[in-house]
Amino acid sequence: MASDEELSDDEDVEAWLNPLKLPTKEQLMCKSTGKQLLFLLQLYAPLDDDHPNQTTAFHRAILLFVTPKGSAVCKPGGVRALRCQLPRRNALYPYHAPGDTDLLPPAVQLVVEAEERDSPEAEAAMSKLMMAYKDKVGQEGELSEEELPEEVLQQVEEAVPLEQRHFAMFQARMALAPDQVVRYCFQPGAHPLWPRPEPQPSTADIPACPLCGEPRQFEFQVLPQLLNHLGQDDLDEDALDWGTLAVYSCSASCSTEALEAQTGSAYAEEFVWAQPSA
Ligand SMILES: [Zn+2]
Incomplete structure:
Protein backbone atom coordinates (compact mmCIF):
# COMPACT_ATOMS: atom_id res chain seq x y z
CA MET A 1 0.00 0.00 0.00
CA ALA A 2 2.88 2.34 0.61
CA SER A 3 3.73 4.26 -2.53
CA ASP A 4 7.07 5.81 -3.38
CA GLU A 5 5.93 9.22 -2.20
CA GLU A 6 5.23 7.95 1.23
CA LEU A 7 7.84 7.85 3.88
CA SER A 8 9.85 4.77 4.45
CA ASP A 9 9.97 3.16 7.85
CA ASP A 10 12.97 5.03 9.13
CA GLU A 11 13.12 8.13 6.97
CA ASP A 12 11.04 10.16 9.34
CA VAL A 13 12.31 8.98 12.66
CA GLU A 14 15.91 9.78 13.28
CA ALA A 15 16.41 7.75 16.40
CA TRP A 16 14.87 4.56 17.64
CA LEU A 17 15.46 3.72 21.27
CA ASN A 18 15.87 0.13 20.12
CA PRO A 19 17.14 0.26 16.52
CA LEU A 20 17.60 -3.51 16.35
CA LYS A 21 14.01 -4.55 16.91
CA LEU A 22 11.98 -2.01 14.99
CA PRO A 23 8.19 -1.89 14.80
CA THR A 24 6.57 -4.18 12.27
CA LYS A 25 5.09 -2.82 9.07
CA GLU A 26 1.62 -3.48 10.46
CA GLN A 27 2.35 -1.44 13.60
CA LEU A 28 3.15 1.56 11.42
CA MET A 29 0.02 1.32 9.30
CA CYS A 30 -3.10 3.47 9.60
CA LYS A 31 -5.89 1.07 10.50
CA SER A 32 -8.43 3.34 8.85
CA THR A 33 -6.81 4.02 5.46
CA GLY A 34 -4.14 1.31 5.22
CA LYS A 35 -1.58 4.02 4.51
CA GLN A 36 1.75 4.17 6.24
CA LEU A 37 1.70 6.33 9.35
CA LEU A 38 3.89 9.40 9.73
CA PHE A 39 6.10 9.95 12.72
CA LEU A 40 4.62 12.65 14.94
CA LEU A 41 6.68 12.77 18.09
CA GLN A 42 8.73 10.81 20.55
CA LEU A 43 8.72 11.26 24.30
CA TYR A 44 11.65 10.07 26.32
CA ALA A 45 9.78 9.11 29.48
CA PRO A 46 11.63 6.88 31.93
CA LEU A 47 9.64 5.63 34.90
CA ASP A 48 9.81 7.31 38.26
CA ASP A 49 12.38 5.86 40.63
CA ASP A 50 9.67 4.39 42.82
CA HIS A 51 7.89 2.54 40.01
CA PRO A 52 8.15 -1.25 40.57
CA ASN A 53 9.42 -1.82 37.03
CA GLN A 54 11.85 1.06 37.01
CA THR A 55 14.85 -1.25 36.59
CA THR A 56 13.50 -2.90 33.43
CA ALA A 57 12.40 0.43 31.99
CA PHE A 58 15.38 2.57 32.86
CA HIS A 59 15.23 3.91 29.33
CA ARG A 60 11.73 4.34 28.04
CA ALA A 61 10.21 6.09 25.06
CA ILE A 62 6.73 6.50 23.67
CA LEU A 63 6.46 7.20 19.97
CA LEU A 64 3.39 8.57 18.33
CA PHE A 65 2.52 8.01 14.68
CA VAL A 66 -0.29 9.67 12.78
CA THR A 67 -2.15 8.93 9.58
CA PRO A 68 -1.26 11.13 6.58
CA LYS A 69 -4.97 11.68 5.95
CA GLY A 70 -6.49 14.41 8.11
CA SER A 71 -10.00 12.99 7.95
CA ALA A 72 -8.75 9.71 9.45
CA VAL A 73 -6.92 11.15 12.47
CA CYS A 74 -9.79 10.61 14.86
CA LYS A 75 -10.81 7.21 13.51
CA PRO A 76 -9.62 4.09 15.36
CA GLY A 77 -6.02 3.36 14.44
CA GLY A 78 -5.49 6.77 12.83
CA VAL A 79 -3.02 7.61 15.58
CA ARG A 80 -0.93 4.84 17.14
CA ALA A 81 1.39 4.89 20.12
CA LEU A 82 4.35 2.56 20.57
CA ARG A 83 6.25 2.00 23.80
CA CYS A 84 9.86 0.91 23.87
CA GLN A 85 12.01 0.40 26.93
CA LEU A 86 15.37 -0.96 27.99
CA PRO A 87 16.93 -1.87 31.32
CA ARG A 88 19.80 0.26 32.54
CA ARG A 89 22.26 -2.49 31.66
CA ASN A 90 21.75 -3.09 27.95
CA ALA A 91 23.73 -3.64 24.78
CA LEU A 92 22.82 -0.32 23.19
CA TYR A 93 23.55 2.44 25.69
CA PRO A 94 26.23 2.91 28.35
CA TYR A 95 25.35 2.25 31.96
CA HIS A 96 26.55 5.73 32.85
CA ALA A 97 25.05 7.92 30.18
CA PRO A 98 26.25 11.52 30.10
CA GLY A 99 22.64 12.43 30.66
CA ASP A 100 19.45 10.67 29.81
CA THR A 101 18.37 13.37 27.46
CA ASP A 102 21.53 13.07 25.38
CA LEU A 103 20.41 9.74 24.05
CA LEU A 104 18.23 11.07 21.33
CA PRO A 105 18.93 13.86 18.87
CA PRO A 106 17.08 17.09 19.70
CA ALA A 107 15.05 16.93 16.51
CA VAL A 108 13.02 14.00 17.68
CA GLN A 109 13.11 14.13 21.41
CA LEU A 110 10.64 15.94 23.49
CA VAL A 111 11.52 15.69 27.12
CA VAL A 112 8.61 16.78 29.15
CA GLU A 113 8.24 17.75 32.72
CA ALA A 114 5.32 16.22 34.44
CA GLU A 115 2.65 18.71 35.21
CA GLU A 116 2.38 19.25 38.92
CA ARG A 117 -0.90 17.94 40.11
CA ASP A 118 -2.58 20.08 42.68
CA SER A 119 0.37 22.44 42.83
CA PRO A 120 -0.56 25.51 44.85
CA GLU A 121 0.83 27.84 42.16
CA ALA A 122 -1.25 26.23 39.45
CA GLU A 123 -4.33 26.32 41.61
CA ALA A 124 -3.83 29.94 42.51
CA ALA A 125 -3.29 30.86 38.87
CA MET A 126 -6.31 28.84 37.97
CA SER A 127 -8.62 30.49 40.42
CA LYS A 128 -7.40 33.90 39.32
CA LEU A 129 -8.22 32.98 35.77
CA MET A 130 -11.52 31.61 36.84
CA MET A 131 -12.45 34.77 38.61
CA ALA A 132 -11.56 36.70 35.49
CA TYR A 133 -13.71 34.37 33.46
CA LYS A 134 -16.51 34.75 35.91
CA ASP A 135 -16.75 38.40 34.95
CA LYS A 136 -17.36 37.37 31.39
CA VAL A 137 -20.32 35.16 32.06
CA GLY A 138 -22.87 37.51 30.65
CA GLN A 139 -20.74 38.70 27.76
CA GLU A 140 -18.91 35.83 26.13
CA GLY A 141 -19.84 32.83 28.16
CA GLU A 142 -16.21 31.81 28.54
CA LEU A 143 -16.05 29.82 31.70
CA SER A 144 -14.63 26.69 33.13
CA GLU A 145 -16.19 24.19 35.43
CA GLU A 146 -13.09 22.59 36.89
CA GLU A 147 -11.69 23.91 40.15
CA LEU A 148 -14.33 26.53 40.49
CA PRO A 149 -15.93 27.33 43.82
CA GLU A 150 -19.35 25.74 44.15
CA GLU A 151 -21.27 29.00 43.95
CA VAL A 152 -19.43 30.11 40.84
CA LEU A 153 -19.93 26.72 39.29
CA GLN A 154 -23.62 27.02 39.83
CA GLN A 155 -23.72 30.43 38.19
CA VAL A 156 -21.71 29.10 35.31
CA GLU A 157 -23.92 26.12 34.79
CA GLU A 158 -26.91 28.36 34.58
CA ALA A 159 -25.25 30.74 32.16
CA VAL A 160 -23.04 28.75 29.84
CA PRO A 161 -23.66 25.71 27.64
CA LEU A 162 -21.67 22.61 28.56
CA GLU A 163 -19.63 22.55 25.37
CA GLN A 164 -18.41 26.10 25.87
CA ARG A 165 -17.60 25.49 29.50
CA HIS A 166 -15.38 22.56 28.60
CA PHE A 167 -13.55 24.43 25.92
CA ALA A 168 -13.04 27.50 28.09
CA MET A 169 -11.73 25.34 30.90
CA PHE A 170 -9.33 23.69 28.48
CA GLN A 171 -8.21 27.07 27.17
CA ALA A 172 -7.77 28.44 30.66
CA ARG A 173 -5.57 25.53 31.69
CA MET A 174 -3.57 25.89 28.51
CA ALA A 175 -3.15 29.60 29.12
CA LEU A 176 -0.97 28.67 32.08
CA ALA A 177 1.60 27.28 29.65
CA PRO A 178 0.89 28.61 26.18
CA ASP A 179 3.92 26.95 24.58
CA GLN A 180 3.00 23.56 25.88
CA VAL A 181 2.39 20.98 23.19
CA VAL A 182 2.20 17.94 25.44
CA ARG A 183 0.70 17.49 28.88
CA TYR A 184 2.39 14.65 30.71
CA CYS A 185 1.16 13.00 33.90
CA PHE A 186 1.78 9.27 34.24
CA GLN A 187 0.29 8.99 37.71
CA PRO A 188 -2.55 6.80 38.96
CA GLY A 189 -5.78 8.76 38.81
CA ALA A 190 -4.49 11.39 36.38
CA HIS A 191 -6.73 12.14 33.46
CA PRO A 192 -6.59 14.20 30.29
CA LEU A 193 -8.10 17.62 29.93
CA TRP A 194 -10.70 17.35 27.22
CA PRO A 195 -11.40 20.36 25.01
CA ARG A 196 -14.92 19.04 24.48
CA PRO A 197 -17.26 17.01 26.68
CA VAL A 222 -0.92 15.99 22.70
CA LEU A 223 -2.42 19.43 22.53
CA PRO A 224 -3.71 21.13 19.40
CA GLN A 225 -0.90 23.70 19.75
CA LEU A 226 1.43 21.11 18.21
CA LEU A 227 -0.46 21.49 14.93
CA ASN A 228 1.03 24.98 14.60
CA HIS A 229 4.50 23.46 14.52
CA LEU A 230 3.88 20.96 11.75
CA GLY A 231 4.26 23.41 8.87
CA GLN A 232 0.98 22.41 7.31
CA ASP A 233 -0.72 24.22 4.47
CA ASP A 234 -3.70 26.00 6.01
CA LEU A 235 -5.66 25.57 2.81
CA ASP A 236 -5.15 21.84 2.67
CA GLU A 237 -8.56 20.32 3.33
CA ASP A 238 -6.96 17.11 4.48
CA ALA A 239 -4.50 18.71 6.89
CA LEU A 240 -4.03 17.03 10.23
CA ASP A 241 -6.33 18.23 12.96
CA TRP A 242 -7.34 17.18 16.46
CA GLY A 243 -8.77 18.56 19.67
CA THR A 244 -6.45 16.37 21.69
CA LEU A 245 -4.74 13.00 21.45
CA ALA A 246 -4.78 11.13 24.76
CA VAL A 247 -2.31 8.29 25.21
CA TYR A 248 -2.96 5.52 27.74
CA SER A 249 -0.20 3.06 28.45
CA CYS A 250 0.35 -0.10 30.45
CA SER A 251 0.40 0.91 34.12
CA ALA A 252 3.02 -1.76 34.78
CA SER A 253 5.10 -0.66 31.80
CA CYS A 254 5.63 -4.36 31.33
CA SER A 255 8.40 -6.19 29.55
CA THR A 256 8.24 -6.39 25.77
CA GLU A 257 10.37 -9.54 25.61
CA ALA A 258 7.53 -11.87 24.66
CA LEU A 259 6.48 -9.49 21.91
CA GLU A 260 10.05 -9.29 20.65
CA ALA A 261 10.28 -13.07 20.50
CA GLN A 262 6.98 -13.33 18.68
CA THR A 263 7.15 -10.46 16.20
CA GLY A 264 10.71 -9.13 16.25
CA SER A 265 9.41 -5.74 17.40
CA ALA A 266 10.45 -4.27 20.73
CA TYR A 267 7.68 -1.69 20.42
CA ALA A 268 4.49 -2.43 22.33
CA GLU A 269 1.37 -0.73 21.09
CA GLU A 270 -0.47 1.42 23.59
CA PHE A 271 -3.89 3.01 23.34
CA VAL A 272 -4.75 6.40 21.85
CA TRP A 273 -8.05 8.24 22.09
CA ALA A 274 -8.29 11.05 19.56
CA GLN A 275 -10.88 13.71 20.26
CA PRO A 276 -11.70 15.80 17.19
CA SER A 277 -11.49 19.60 17.38
CA ALA A 278 -15.11 20.03 16.32
ZN1 LIG B 1 1.59 -4.48 30.21
Missing part, protein backbone atom coordinates in the same frame (compact mmCIF):
# COMPACT_ATOMS: atom_id res chain seq x y z
CA GLU A 198 -17.63 14.34 23.97
CA PRO A 199 -16.35 11.95 22.84
CA GLN A 200 -14.43 10.81 25.91
CA PRO A 201 -13.54 7.21 26.62
CA SER A 202 -15.17 5.38 29.50
CA THR A 203 -12.97 3.05 31.54
CA ALA A 204 -14.37 0.18 29.50
CA ASP A 205 -13.24 1.87 26.28
CA ILE A 206 -9.60 1.69 27.33
CA PRO A 207 -8.42 -1.87 26.82
CA ALA A 208 -6.08 -3.49 29.32
CA CYS A 209 -2.51 -4.15 28.23
CA PRO A 210 -2.62 -7.17 25.92
CA LEU A 211 0.88 -8.22 27.01
CA CYS A 212 0.41 -8.42 30.78
CA GLY A 213 -3.29 -7.80 31.41
CA GLU A 214 -2.73 -4.80 33.68
CA PRO A 215 -4.98 -1.80 33.13
CA ARG A 216 -3.70 1.05 31.04
CA GLN A 217 -3.51 4.50 32.58
CA PHE A 218 -3.39 7.97 31.14
CA GLU A 219 0.19 8.99 30.39
CA PHE A 220 0.09 12.12 28.24
CA GLN A 221 -1.95 14.13 25.81
Whole structure:
Protein backbone atom coordinates (compact mmCIF):
# COMPACT_ATOMS: atom_id res chain seq x y z
CA MET A 1 0.00 0.00 0.00
CA ALA A 2 2.88 2.34 0.61
CA SER A 3 3.73 4.26 -2.53
CA ASP A 4 7.07 5.81 -3.38
CA GLU A 5 5.93 9.22 -2.20
CA GLU A 6 5.23 7.95 1.23
CA LEU A 7 7.84 7.85 3.88
CA SER A 8 9.85 4.77 4.45
CA ASP A 9 9.97 3.16 7.85
CA ASP A 10 12.97 5.03 9.13
CA GLU A 11 13.12 8.13 6.97
CA ASP A 12 11.04 10.16 9.34
CA VAL A 13 12.31 8.98 12.66
CA GLU A 14 15.91 9.78 13.28
CA ALA A 15 16.41 7.75 16.40
CA TRP A 16 14.87 4.56 17.64
CA LEU A 17 15.46 3.72 21.27
CA ASN A 18 15.87 0.13 20.12
CA PRO A 19 17.14 0.26 16.52
CA LEU A 20 17.60 -3.51 16.35
CA LYS A 21 14.01 -4.55 16.91
CA LEU A 22 11.98 -2.01 14.99
CA PRO A 23 8.19 -1.89 14.80
CA THR A 24 6.57 -4.18 12.27
CA LYS A 25 5.09 -2.82 9.07
CA GLU A 26 1.62 -3.48 10.46
CA GLN A 27 2.35 -1.44 13.60
CA LEU A 28 3.15 1.56 11.42
CA MET A 29 0.02 1.32 9.30
CA CYS A 30 -3.10 3.47 9.60
CA LYS A 31 -5.89 1.07 10.50
CA SER A 32 -8.43 3.34 8.85
CA THR A 33 -6.81 4.02 5.46
CA GLY A 34 -4.14 1.31 5.22
CA LYS A 35 -1.58 4.02 4.51
CA GLN A 36 1.75 4.17 6.24
CA LEU A 37 1.70 6.33 9.35
CA LEU A 38 3.89 9.40 9.73
CA PHE A 39 6.10 9.95 12.72
CA LEU A 40 4.62 12.65 14.94
CA LEU A 41 6.68 12.77 18.09
CA GLN A 42 8.73 10.81 20.55
CA LEU A 43 8.72 11.26 24.30
CA TYR A 44 11.65 10.07 26.32
CA ALA A 45 9.78 9.11 29.48
CA PRO A 46 11.63 6.88 31.93
CA LEU A 47 9.64 5.63 34.90
CA ASP A 48 9.81 7.31 38.26
CA ASP A 49 12.38 5.86 40.63
CA ASP A 50 9.67 4.39 42.82
CA HIS A 51 7.89 2.54 40.01
CA PRO A 52 8.15 -1.25 40.57
CA ASN A 53 9.42 -1.82 37.03
CA GLN A 54 11.85 1.06 37.01
CA THR A 55 14.85 -1.25 36.59
CA THR A 56 13.50 -2.90 33.43
CA ALA A 57 12.40 0.43 31.99
CA PHE A 58 15.38 2.57 32.86
CA HIS A 59 15.23 3.91 29.33
CA ARG A 60 11.73 4.34 28.04
CA ALA A 61 10.21 6.09 25.06
CA ILE A 62 6.73 6.50 23.67
CA LEU A 63 6.46 7.20 19.97
CA LEU A 64 3.39 8.57 18.33
CA PHE A 65 2.52 8.01 14.68
CA VAL A 66 -0.29 9.67 12.78
CA THR A 67 -2.15 8.93 9.58
CA PRO A 68 -1.26 11.13 6.58
CA LYS A 69 -4.97 11.68 5.95
CA GLY A 70 -6.49 14.41 8.11
CA SER A 71 -10.00 12.99 7.95
CA ALA A 72 -8.75 9.71 9.45
CA VAL A 73 -6.92 11.15 12.47
CA CYS A 74 -9.79 10.61 14.86
CA LYS A 75 -10.81 7.21 13.51
CA PRO A 76 -9.62 4.09 15.36
CA GLY A 77 -6.02 3.36 14.44
CA GLY A 78 -5.49 6.77 12.83
CA VAL A 79 -3.02 7.61 15.58
CA ARG A 80 -0.93 4.84 17.14
CA ALA A 81 1.39 4.89 20.12
CA LEU A 82 4.35 2.56 20.57
CA ARG A 83 6.25 2.00 23.80
CA CYS A 84 9.86 0.91 23.87
CA GLN A 85 12.01 0.40 26.93
CA LEU A 86 15.37 -0.96 27.99
CA PRO A 87 16.93 -1.87 31.32
CA ARG A 88 19.80 0.26 32.54
CA ARG A 89 22.26 -2.49 31.66
CA ASN A 90 21.75 -3.09 27.95
CA ALA A 91 23.73 -3.64 24.78
CA LEU A 92 22.82 -0.32 23.19
CA TYR A 93 23.55 2.44 25.69
CA PRO A 94 26.23 2.91 28.35
CA TYR A 95 25.35 2.25 31.96
CA HIS A 96 26.55 5.73 32.85
CA ALA A 97 25.05 7.92 30.18
CA PRO A 98 26.25 11.52 30.10
CA GLY A 99 22.64 12.43 30.66
CA ASP A 100 19.45 10.67 29.81
CA THR A 101 18.37 13.37 27.46
CA ASP A 102 21.53 13.07 25.38
CA LEU A 103 20.41 9.74 24.05
CA LEU A 104 18.23 11.07 21.33
CA PRO A 105 18.93 13.86 18.87
CA PRO A 106 17.08 17.09 19.70
CA ALA A 107 15.05 16.93 16.51
CA VAL A 108 13.02 14.00 17.68
CA GLN A 109 13.11 14.13 21.41
CA LEU A 110 10.64 15.94 23.49
CA VAL A 111 11.52 15.69 27.12
CA VAL A 112 8.61 16.78 29.15
CA GLU A 113 8.24 17.75 32.72
CA ALA A 114 5.32 16.22 34.44
CA GLU A 115 2.65 18.71 35.21
CA GLU A 116 2.38 19.25 38.92
CA ARG A 117 -0.90 17.94 40.11
CA ASP A 118 -2.58 20.08 42.68
CA SER A 119 0.37 22.44 42.83
CA PRO A 120 -0.56 25.51 44.85
CA GLU A 121 0.83 27.84 42.16
CA ALA A 122 -1.25 26.23 39.45
CA GLU A 123 -4.33 26.32 41.61
CA ALA A 124 -3.83 29.94 42.51
CA ALA A 125 -3.29 30.86 38.87
CA MET A 126 -6.31 28.84 37.97
CA SER A 127 -8.62 30.49 40.42
CA LYS A 128 -7.40 33.90 39.32
CA LEU A 129 -8.22 32.98 35.77
CA MET A 130 -11.52 31.61 36.84
CA MET A 131 -12.45 34.77 38.61
CA ALA A 132 -11.56 36.70 35.49
CA TYR A 133 -13.71 34.37 33.46
CA LYS A 134 -16.51 34.75 35.91
CA ASP A 135 -16.75 38.40 34.95
CA LYS A 136 -17.36 37.37 31.39
CA VAL A 137 -20.32 35.16 32.06
CA GLY A 138 -22.87 37.51 30.65
CA GLN A 139 -20.74 38.70 27.76
CA GLU A 140 -18.91 35.83 26.13
CA GLY A 141 -19.84 32.83 28.16
CA GLU A 142 -16.21 31.81 28.54
CA LEU A 143 -16.05 29.82 31.70
CA SER A 144 -14.63 26.69 33.13
CA GLU A 145 -16.19 24.19 35.43
CA GLU A 146 -13.09 22.59 36.89
CA GLU A 147 -11.69 23.91 40.15
CA LEU A 148 -14.33 26.53 40.49
CA PRO A 149 -15.93 27.33 43.82
CA GLU A 150 -19.35 25.74 44.15
CA GLU A 151 -21.27 29.00 43.95
CA VAL A 152 -19.43 30.11 40.84
CA LEU A 153 -19.93 26.72 39.29
CA GLN A 154 -23.62 27.02 39.83
CA GLN A 155 -23.72 30.43 38.19
CA VAL A 156 -21.71 29.10 35.31
CA GLU A 157 -23.92 26.12 34.79
CA GLU A 158 -26.91 28.36 34.58
CA ALA A 159 -25.25 30.74 32.16
CA VAL A 160 -23.04 28.75 29.84
CA PRO A 161 -23.66 25.71 27.64
CA LEU A 162 -21.67 22.61 28.56
CA GLU A 163 -19.63 22.55 25.37
CA GLN A 164 -18.41 26.10 25.87
CA ARG A 165 -17.60 25.49 29.50
CA HIS A 166 -15.38 22.56 28.60
CA PHE A 167 -13.55 24.43 25.92
CA ALA A 168 -13.04 27.50 28.09
CA MET A 169 -11.73 25.34 30.90
CA PHE A 170 -9.33 23.69 28.48
CA GLN A 171 -8.21 27.07 27.17
CA ALA A 172 -7.77 28.44 30.66
CA ARG A 173 -5.57 25.53 31.69
CA MET A 174 -3.57 25.89 28.51
CA ALA A 175 -3.15 29.60 29.12
CA LEU A 176 -0.97 28.67 32.08
CA ALA A 177 1.60 27.28 29.65
CA PRO A 178 0.89 28.61 26.18
CA ASP A 179 3.92 26.95 24.58
CA GLN A 180 3.00 23.56 25.88
CA VAL A 181 2.39 20.98 23.19
CA VAL A 182 2.20 17.94 25.44
CA ARG A 183 0.70 17.49 28.88
CA TYR A 184 2.39 14.65 30.71
CA CYS A 185 1.16 13.00 33.90
CA PHE A 186 1.78 9.27 34.24
CA GLN A 187 0.29 8.99 37.71
CA PRO A 188 -2.55 6.80 38.96
CA GLY A 189 -5.78 8.76 38.81
CA ALA A 190 -4.49 11.39 36.38
CA HIS A 191 -6.73 12.14 33.46
CA PRO A 192 -6.59 14.20 30.29
CA LEU A 193 -8.10 17.62 29.93
CA TRP A 194 -10.70 17.35 27.22
CA PRO A 195 -11.40 20.36 25.01
CA ARG A 196 -14.92 19.04 24.48
CA PRO A 197 -17.26 17.01 26.68
CA GLU A 198 -17.63 14.34 23.97
CA PRO A 199 -16.35 11.95 22.84
CA GLN A 200 -14.43 10.81 25.91
CA PRO A 201 -13.54 7.21 26.62
CA SER A 202 -15.17 5.38 29.50
CA THR A 203 -12.97 3.05 31.54
CA ALA A 204 -14.37 0.18 29.50
CA ASP A 205 -13.24 1.87 26.28
CA ILE A 206 -9.60 1.69 27.33
CA PRO A 207 -8.42 -1.87 26.82
CA ALA A 208 -6.08 -3.49 29.32
CA CYS A 209 -2.51 -4.15 28.23
CA PRO A 210 -2.62 -7.17 25.92
CA LEU A 211 0.88 -8.22 27.01
CA CYS A 212 0.41 -8.42 30.78
CA GLY A 213 -3.29 -7.80 31.41
CA GLU A 214 -2.73 -4.80 33.68
CA PRO A 215 -4.98 -1.80 33.13
CA ARG A 216 -3.70 1.05 31.04
CA GLN A 217 -3.51 4.50 32.58
CA PHE A 218 -3.39 7.97 31.14
CA GLU A 219 0.19 8.99 30.39
CA PHE A 220 0.09 12.12 28.24
CA GLN A 221 -1.95 14.13 25.81
CA VAL A 222 -0.92 15.99 22.70
CA LEU A 223 -2.42 19.43 22.53
CA PRO A 224 -3.71 21.13 19.40
CA GLN A 225 -0.90 23.70 19.75
CA LEU A 226 1.43 21.11 18.21
CA LEU A 227 -0.46 21.49 14.93
CA ASN A 228 1.03 24.98 14.60
CA HIS A 229 4.50 23.46 14.52
CA LEU A 230 3.88 20.96 11.75
CA GLY A 231 4.26 23.41 8.87
CA GLN A 232 0.98 22.41 7.31
CA ASP A 233 -0.72 24.22 4.47
CA ASP A 234 -3.70 26.00 6.01
CA LEU A 235 -5.66 25.57 2.81
CA ASP A 236 -5.15 21.84 2.67
CA GLU A 237 -8.56 20.32 3.33
CA ASP A 238 -6.96 17.11 4.48
CA ALA A 239 -4.50 18.71 6.89
CA LEU A 240 -4.03 17.03 10.23
CA ASP A 241 -6.33 18.23 12.96
CA TRP A 242 -7.34 17.18 16.46
CA GLY A 243 -8.77 18.56 19.67
CA THR A 244 -6.45 16.37 21.69
CA LEU A 245 -4.74 13.00 21.45
CA ALA A 246 -4.78 11.13 24.76
CA VAL A 247 -2.31 8.29 25.21
CA TYR A 248 -2.96 5.52 27.74
CA SER A 249 -0.20 3.06 28.45
CA CYS A 250 0.35 -0.10 30.45
CA SER A 251 0.40 0.91 34.12
CA ALA A 252 3.02 -1.76 34.78
CA SER A 253 5.10 -0.66 31.80
CA CYS A 254 5.63 -4.36 31.33
CA SER A 255 8.40 -6.19 29.55
CA THR A 256 8.24 -6.39 25.77
CA GLU A 257 10.37 -9.54 25.61
CA ALA A 258 7.53 -11.87 24.66
CA LEU A 259 6.48 -9.49 21.91
CA GLU A 260 10.05 -9.29 20.65
CA ALA A 261 10.28 -13.07 20.50
CA GLN A 262 6.98 -13.33 18.68
CA THR A 263 7.15 -10.46 16.20
CA GLY A 264 10.71 -9.13 16.25
CA SER A 265 9.41 -5.74 17.40
CA ALA A 266 10.45 -4.27 20.73
CA TYR A 267 7.68 -1.69 20.42
CA ALA A 268 4.49 -2.43 22.33
CA GLU A 269 1.37 -0.73 21.09
CA GLU A 270 -0.47 1.42 23.59
CA PHE A 271 -3.89 3.01 23.34
CA VAL A 272 -4.75 6.40 21.85
CA TRP A 273 -8.05 8.24 22.09
CA ALA A 274 -8.29 11.05 19.56
CA GLN A 275 -10.88 13.71 20.26
CA PRO A 276 -11.70 15.80 17.19
CA SER A 277 -11.49 19.60 17.38
CA ALA A 278 -15.11 20.03 16.32
ZN1 LIG B 1 1.59 -4.48 30.21
